[in-house]
Amino acid sequence: MDGTRSAAPINLENVRKQYPDGTVAVEGLSMDLAAGETTVLIGPSGCGKSTVLRMINRLIEPSGGTIRIDGTDVGRQDAAKLRRSIGYVIQNVGLFPHQTIRANVGTVPRLVGWPKARIRERTDELLSLVSLDPDRYGDRYPHELSGGQRQRVGVARALAADPVVLLMDEPFSAVDPIVRTRLQDEFRRLQETVRKTVVLVTHDIDEAVRLGDRIAVLSEHGRLQQFAPPAELLATPANDFVREFVGGDRGIKLLAVxxxxxxxxxxxxxxxxxxxxxxxxxxxxxxxxxxxxxxxxxxxxxxxxxxxxxxxxxxxxxxxxxxxxxxxxxxx
The missing domain is CATH 3.10.580.10 (CBS-domain)
Incomplete structure (x- = not known):
């Protein structure tokens, strides 16, 4: 992957995940994700969407197929190095409770050996970018922040080393609806600024429509039923599964896009x-x-x-x- 680029395409070619007990989580998934776009993976519980996300950064190893980022097979790279080059945001943030907010945001830059002055500059830049005043929040600890503020810190930490890919697994589902809407607005504003290749998992079709440039609807075993921009998905569902999943009020949802x-x-x-x-x-x-x-x-x-x-x-x-x-x- 070219470290000078701000975003990179992702290619999934016949990707499969089968566990030792024979359970097939993902069966032959193929998709091309455009650089700089937000792709949302959505589908019913247990359809394999989080498994797909974790196979991209090899937290789960695929059983078959190929995943490429910017043309490079991720399976041929050192797994630890790969993960440090990909931003990752999870539902419950996962901040280190004993470290300050600045230290949390600077985790990956420290691991890759950035100078202290550069880390400080980058962490303050990112805290400002996610609407947290670094002078006010930088020296606080996670327990001193609200859930929404901690989630913003999680996003800042994922972006700290300027990754070309950002993976987000149900990033806003652990906060109340009002805060969730605000975080979605913040994410849209932030993505307009940084333009990363984002892969976001959600179970909420409204969130998918609000945030995605393209939406991938998955059924059981990670089968791809439709992959399209939100307006197209709502206006012309590909089949009965997609039509039922997006809901009978899809005309109302279409108004939003x-x-x-x-x-x-x-x-x-x-x-x-x-x-x-x-x-x-x-x-x-x-x-x-x-x-x-x-x-x-x-x-x-x-x-x-x-x-x-x-x-x-x-x-x-x-x-x-x-x-x-x-x-x-x-x-x-």
Missing amino acids: TPIPHDRLRPADDGTLAPFVAADATLQEALAVMLREGSNRVVVSSNGAPSRVLTVDDIVTELAASRPAPSVEKEG
């Missing part, structure tokens, strides 16, 4: 009385404003440009027209 269709808007009359939404809002955000304000329309405002109107009928029409042609998908 569909932008306002500016080409459908019409000019607002000077006398138009309607609530406003920003031009970069989603249809979900626009509809939420309509419902909150008891209006069947919103005025879309953008940096001094002439205001235009979006109606409920426009939303229905856009959803009906937003069914893209299916991309590559696999069954069985």
Whole structure:
């Protein structure tokens, strides 16, 4: 792997995991994950999604197939060195309780021999990046932080050595719903800045739609049922399994990943009385404003440009027209 790159593609080719008792956790999984994108693995409990994640950094050794990061077979690398080059975030964070927050974040840089001054600079940079003031939190210990703050420290630690790949296993599921939403927002903001290749495991379809550039729906034994962008997955489920998994309210979920269709808007009359939404809002955000304000329309405002109107009928029409042609998908 090229250490000068900020992200790298991941290729899984016929990857399999069978345990000594004969249990098959993953059966012949093949996927190409693009550099700099967030791929979400989702599926029912026991479908092998966490096993897939752990095979990428060899916490679990595959029984067959090949996993490549930036074209290099991970099975041919030293396992410890490989893991130090991959960021890893788990559900319960796993911070060292006897070490300060700065020391926790600097764990991997210390292991690979960075100078102390560089480690200090990097840890403070990352704490700021995850919205934790290093002067306020750097010398504290994990028990002095809230669950959401500890999870942010876990993300900072995973990014400390600037890995090209970041693995996240149910990273936000151990916190309450309000904090979870805030952490998801922080992650989206952070990913826009660092653009790592992220593989994220979740059981929550709403989280998958919110965070993923592409979503891989797995069934029993890690069988890939569909691998597609969120809007495509919701608009055109590949089969009954995917349709049932994403839920009967997938049209509502689709609103969250569909932008306002500016080409459908019409000019607002000077006398138009309607609530406003920003031009970069989603249809979900626009509809939420309509419902909150008891209006069947919103005025879309953008940096001094002439205001235009979006109606409920426009939303229905856009959803009906937003069914893209299916991309590559696999069954069985």
